[in-house]
Amino acid sequence: KLEALLWDVDGTLADTERDGHRVAFNRAFSDAGLDWHWDVALYGKLLSVTGGKERIRYYLDTFNQVWQRPVDLDAFIASLHKQKSQIYVELMAQGDIPLRPGVIRLINEAAATGIRLAIATTTTPANVDALLEQYFGSEGQQLFEVIAAGDVVANKKPAPDIYQWALERLGLPADDCVALEDSHNGLHAALSAGIPTVVITLNDYTVHEDFSGATLVVDQLGEPDAPCQVIQGGEKL
Ligand code: XBP
Ligand code: MG
16 A cells, blocks of 8 residues: 655756756855856756765866865865755745646645655755745645655665655655655665655656666656656556
8 A cells, every 4th residue: 555655856846956956056156256157968967966065076076177176175065055055945935946747736635645745855954945835835844744855864866865764754664655756866766765666757857867667657747637648667556
């Protein structure tokens, strides 16, 4: 029996990356007097590493080796990322980051039938709070019983840690749950934790990734007047 849905945030609950996280990173760079700019194409490559602080480090290691690093690079990245997170929260509150189609409907339907809801994401907890506040108001925090986010685990997706953390707090075995994901990294994390996974491909950055192992792949969650298209799987449902 399906007991709980575990939601990824970035790309799954909302269209956060290109006009949200990417814009916030670039503004933080400019605020810090850096001449770095992550265009849409470069950001696609950087998305192979999850987590904002980890992504900045990956950018320096791979795409900007000439930049003169400060002695305490960890502290520098942490403060840059703090500024980025503040900007992201502002963008969310301005309504610049839209939810994916069908998300509200599925969340409400699940809650109405007693299916428990959780979040499992690599993003910063404050970003999740801002999203819940923006789209669900004061009820957002109650809607999701467990919010697993950011640095609560040492290893981010594609490691299974964040899903294992969420399962422990829900007190459920993996096969009583379904994870909802939009990326190969996210799918890998959920499957490594043993959770059957539905992938929603409505993300230009991840649509061409390998989703083998997913229970079901659909283009979007859909609405009654605009149903989803099944891309892969579904036989087991
Ligand atoms: C999403 C991410 C996140 C955000 C940045 O991956 O990689 O790291 O891009 O968030 P997923 P922070 O959807 O698989 O969870 O800057 O807050 O770390
Ligand atoms: Mg995602």
